[in-house]
Amino acid sequence: MMSLTWYLLGLLTVASGEGLRQVNLRYKLDWIAWGGLFSGIGALLFCIAWAVGAYLEGVPRAAAMGLLMFGLGGIVILAVVSKYINARLEKRVVIAAGTPAIGPAAVKSTTVVSGPLKTSVAISPFEKQIWSVLGRLAYLSLVIAFFLGLMSDGKDYETMLHLKFPEAKLTKLRDNPTVFRIGAEESGNYALIQEGQGYGGPFVIGLRIMEDAKIHEVVLFDNKETPAFLDKIEKANFPAQFAGKHVTDDFLVGADVDVISGATVSTRAATMAVRNGAHIAATEYFKLKPTWKPVPWNFGLGEILIILMFVLAFVPKIHKSTPWKHLYMVASLVIVGFYMNASISVSSLSGLALGFIPPLKEHIVWWTLVMGSVLSVVLLGKNVYCYRICPFFWVEWLLNKIGGSGVKLSPELQLRSRYVANACLWVALMLVFLSTYPGLGNYEPFAMMFSLDGVGVQWYLLPLALVGSFFLSSFWCRFFCPVGYSFNHLLSWRRRILDKFKTKEESMEV
Numbered sequence: 179m180m181s182l183t184w185y186l187l188g189l190l191t192v193a194s195g196e197g198l199r200q201v202n203l204r205y206k207l208d209w210i211a212w213g214g215l216f217s218g219i220g221a222l223l224f225c226i227a228w229a230v231g232a233y234l235e236g237v238p239r240a241a242a243m244g245l246l247m248f249g250l251g252g253i254v255i256l257a258v259v260s261k262y263i264n265a266r267l268e269k270r271v272v273i274a275a276g277t278p279a280i281g282p283a284a285v286k287s288t289t290v291v292s293g294p295l296k297t298s299v300a301i302s303p304f305e306k307q308i309w310s311v312l313g314r315l316a317y318l319s320l321v322i323a324f325f326l327g328l329m330s331d332g333k334d335y336e337t338m339l340h341l342k343f344p345e346a347k348l349t350k351l352r353d354n355p356t357v358f359r360i361g362a363e364e365s366g367n368y369a370l371i372q373e374g375q376g377y378g379g380p381f382v383i384g385l386r387i388m389e390d391a392k393i394h395e396v397v398l399f400d401n402k403e404t405p406a407f408l409d410k411i412e413k414a415n416f417p418a419q420f421a422g423k424h425v426t427d428d429f430l431v432g433a434d435v436d437v438i439s440g441a442t443v444s445t446r447a448a449t450m451a452v453r454n455g456a457h458i459a460a461t462e463y464f465k466l467k468p469t470w471k472p473v474p475w476n477f478g479l480g481e482i483l484i485i486l487m488f489v490l491a492f493v494p495k496i497h498k499s500t501p502w503k504h505l506y507m508v509a510s511l512v513i514v515g516f517y518m519n520a521s522i523s524v525s526s527l528s529g530l531a532l533g534f535i536p537p538l539k540e541h542i543v544w545w546t547l548v549m550g551s552v553l554s555v556v557l558l559g560k561n562v563y564c565y566r567i568c569p570f571f572w573v574e575w576l577l578n579k580i581g582g583s584g585v586k587l588s589p590e591l592q593l594r595s596r597y598v599a600n601a602c603l604w605v606a607l608m609l610v611f612l613s614t615y616p617g618l619g620n621y622e623p624f625a626m627m628f629s630l631d632g633v634g635v636q637w638y639l640l641p642l643a644l645v646g647s648f649f650l651s652s653f654w655c656r657f658f659c660p661v662g663y664s665f666n667h668l669l670s671w672r673r674r675i676l677d678k679f680k681t682k683e684e685s686m687e688v
Contacts, residue, residue: 181637183230187223188641194219196649205263214259221252309597316604323611324531330614333382335371338399342384355458360386370459371399374451375536381444383417383451387425391464396420396452402534403444404525404617404625410441411448420452425460428470429453446476446540473539481542483513484520488546491562492554507572514547515569521624522548522563524606524660525616532614552668559672561665564655570624571655574647581648595657603660622660 198215201207207215228244335356339348349359356371367388374381382400385393396417401408416438420429428434431442431449438445453473460466487509496502514520526548529535538545551563565571587595606619623640639658646653655662 183227184635184637185641187227188638189645190223190226191638191642192645194223195646205267207263208266211259211263211266214255214262218252218255218259221248221255225249225252313600316600320604320607320611323608327611327614328532333400335382335399338371338382339369339384342397342399355455357463368459368463370455372451372455372458374447374449374454375534375541380534381448381451383448383455385420385452385455385459387456387459391425391460391466393420393423393425393452393456398448402615402617403447404523404620407441407444408617410438411444414438416445416448423456425456425464426466426469427456429456430471430473433471443536443541443544447536450537450540475542476540477542480513480518481546483509484518484543484546487513487567488550488562491566492560497566506566507575510567510569510572514567515573515628518543519625519628520544520547521568521570521622521628522551522661523620523622523624524603524664525610525620527552527661527664528607528610528619529616532610532616534616551665555665555668556672559669561662561669564659564662564665568624568655568661570627570643571652573627574643574652574654577644577647578651578653587650592656596663599658599660599663602658603663606660619660623654 198207198212198219201215202212205211225244225248228248232244336348336350336358339358339360343360346360347362351357351359351368358369358371360367360369367386370385370387372383372385374383380402381398384397384399386395386397388394398411398417403411416436419436423429423434429449429452431437431446435445435449450473457468457470461468487506490496490506496506520543526544530548530552535549536544547563547567551561551567554560554562602621606621610616610619621635621639623636623643626636626640643654643658650656
């Protein structure tokens with residue numbers, strides 16, 4: 179029910195945006211009117227989300243309070259703004275006519291030329307200085323958040339075990355890997371802690387192994403995985419399949435471990451943690467010889483197609499000539515989108531910054547798209563992902579072609595819209611760095627578009643992005659996408675560094 183509510187809110191937001199555009203064409207709104215209308219509509223939309231969420235959680239009183247506070251407040255704001263717009267319109271009519279006008283009738287009898295106000299794209303030096311200072315403060319705050327998060331990210335394995343076994347006596351036997359004895363010395367009940375690298379971050383998994391050299395329980399203690407993928411693992415009761423397995427088993431995904439559809443990367447990460455822990459127990463504690471098969475390279479059809487897509491992204495002819503461009507578009511939608519569902523997200527990039535790097539042997543797709551795209555930006559100065567490989571870009575491109583709308587934004591609005599995208603990126607990265615949880619900042623609707631699995635805010639943003647693309651070309655990419663703006667910042671830093679080196683070389687030559 180809540181997912182449907184988020185989806186309807188997304189549609190209402192899009193409808194409100196189009197309504198505001200029509201109102202602006204007719205009445206030529208100034209910044210006060212824009213601010214008031216945004217505040218009023220935002221309060222009403224928040225009121226709906228608050229009321230429905232509180233009611234579903236069984237708190238009708240909170241739902242009523244939300245309706246009273248935000249619903250009534252939004253209506254009052256819209257009423258005041260409508261009066262302000264009427265008063266401003268009457269004043270403009272008086273100026274245009276050169277004679278006094280009395281009441282709304284005078285407004286109706288006068289022809290007003292509609293159309294967007296002409297705005298100047300020039301920004302004052304003072305405003306430039308303000309945004310420059312804010313940008314530097316944003317960079318500084320991100321650096322501070324990054325180090326604060328790393329310093330506070332200590333894992334207390336003993337506390338995790340106490341929460342799982344509150345009555346048992348825990349005795350720590352060793353570090354690296356961390357091993358605890360559960361109960362008395364003669365119990366023969368041991369817990370071994372291991373980590374595995376998922377799509378969004380690491381898993382912390384505990385293996386309860388007894389004297390029979392078998393796994394009796396696998397416990398997911400902590401994780402920083404993308405919520406949609408983790409939800410699939412939990413619903414499938416993935417850890418239960420390891421119970422009863424011998425520590426010398428192969429633990430290979432697709433062989434003796436079942437794959438969870440739609441969460442392949444998470445499945446491999448969790449299995450890797452279990453496999454490493456079981457094999458360490460086999461060789462170091464039970465003194466058994468390794469009889470298990472080595473982990474093979476995960477190199478199948480999907481990996482081959484992704485590598486081919488990435489290589490072809492560097493071929494200019496494919497993206498300039500019409501038939502090849504359209505074929506590449508279809509391949510991106512089918513392979514990167516629906517078949518592999520491997521779009522890059524802000525959690526992918528922030529996870530890389532935090533050092534959450536999965537092993538190449540099992541995660542070739544991640545290394546090709548995420549690491550390959552970042553390296554192409556840093557080393558070659560080319561962003562080949564956003565307007566070539568990204569399947570969501572092609573979805574927007576198709577929708578804009580179908581819609582055929584020629585809505586044009588003023589140069590000033592286009593210039594200032596990047597502040598919104600940068601603000602969204604800053605908030606996402608602050609959440610990620612402070613929590614060291616990449617999935618916390620993941621709000622993009624990319625993966626949800628091709629799998630229909632996502633959290634609440636993604637259900638809200640998906641219709642907003644799709645419907646917006648009918649009216650504005652590359653709506654999401656240009657105004658909201660954190661991945662694109664992350665790559666833009668990397669390109670900007672690269673240019674600055676190269677310019678400094680060029681300046682030094684020229685000064686030395688002189």
